[in-house]
Amino acid sequence: MKAIRIGIIGAMNEEVVELAAMIEDRKTRKVAGMTFNEGKIRGVDVVVVECGIAKVNAAMCTQILISEFGVGALINTGVAGALNEDLNINDVVISTEAIQYDVDASSLGDPKGTIPRMDTSVFVADDRLVDMAYQFFLEEESSFKAYKGRVVTGDKFVADLEEKTYLRQEFDGYCCEMEGGAIAHVAHCNAIPFVIIRAISDKADKSAELAYDEFVKVAAGTSKDMVLNILAKIG
Secondary structure (H helix, E strand, C coil): CCCCCEEEEECCHHHHHHHHHCCEEEEEEEECCEEEEEEEECCEEEEEEECCCCHHHHHHHHHHHHHCCCCCEEEEEEEEEECCCCCCCCCEEEEEEEEECCCCCHHHCCCCCCCCCCCCCCEECCHHHHHHHHHHHHHCCCCCCEEEEEEEECCCCCCCHHHHHHHHHHHCCCEEECCHHHHHHHHHHCCCCEEEEEEEEECCCCCHHHHHHHHHHHHHHHHHHHHHHHHHHHC
16 A cells, blocks of 8 residues: 555544554644644554544544545544454454444335435445454454454444344444444545454443443454554555
């Protein structure tokens, strides 16, 4: 991949704080209430930002990264709830694609998750970025497993077994979260390559709230390590 500026987005402080601290010659700039951290990590030009939780914040942040900061690729790092039964806490899902499950125009005859009058509602991740992320799992001795699969996004923290089962069966989701599909949507509209990297913090069932509180920092650290591996390969 040619030398380009990489936008790295996390919804929460714990998902990006360590990455921001690693930036050399860091400069900060505030736009729309978000702090954008510019500089280099491992020789790669980056902009690291905490976008805030949920889809509107994520979409707004993504467009700012593209329009104001000129990023040429996007990495969304963070945590998610497991939908696929093979996933355990701290395992990682690397997006092959993303969809927004809470878009519902089914009363108009469209399948759930379909955005009316768009060319697509399934946003495909960049193969090169996906492979770079997966190489970390192949090359390093790790306590977690990495999976390539679909990330499903909605403005809801899922903590219900029935809903988890629905999202897995209806949308073939590997994990659920609240930002990735929006980031992917904006990336698609701007023809910008992206990948979503999500470490599992909970099982998206009735135990989700307790598990999330316990494991969010550990899972965020795992996702961060995979981001650093991508940057090392780009650099």
